[in-house]
Amino acid sequence: GDSVTQMEGPVTLSEEAFLTINCTYTATGYPSLFWYVQYPGEGLQLLLKATKADDKGSNKGFEATYRKETTSFHLEKGSVQVSDSAVYFCALRTPVDTGRRALTFGSGTRLQVQP
């Protein structure tokens, strides 16, 4: 079945450091890929997405590129801020004719940014 593997956290960085959170996936067909973020005390929010190979999703300074050849969707940001401290989830969705549209999530990576 479909699965998503993320690097374990917590990831602790100083403000303005470069961030990479690794994500690889296993899926049948051609999935859409997502990064969701969960800030403390809040619900999951979509951060960015890519729906086909070589697409780059971007939002709020974060980027991720859909790499079909390496089945990866790594999240990057050039300069993190304290406000980026949150849990980040990589997820995928494989289109099926039955209408099933649920997301398959990784286990999440906690990011802590220190001033």
Added chain:
Amino acid sequence: EAGVAQSPRYKIIEKRQSVAFWCNPISGHATLYWYQQILGQGPKLLIQFQNNGVVDDSQLPKDRFSAERLKGVDSTLKIQPAKLEDSAVYLCASEPRGPSYEQYFGPGTRLTVT
């Protein structure tokens, strides 16, 4: 636009008791999901509704969990009887019609079974 509403936000029960969670999706969203998120893990689908019909309940433990979405709007998830391993956050999400790629999540209900 109001977000996905869930209640209660927190619930503590003893094992073998029953519990129910309520979700009000964003107005007009046809698809509704219930996910279970155990501490330290990502959310896992329990059930997907399209309007008031079930699309996917393959991972719902049907001997103890049930869910309904009457009139294709609000939804209720019930656990009866609860087990210790049901301690988790229960997330409701909704998605608009059409080729959308975004699910909108509620704040979740944190269940502790003692």
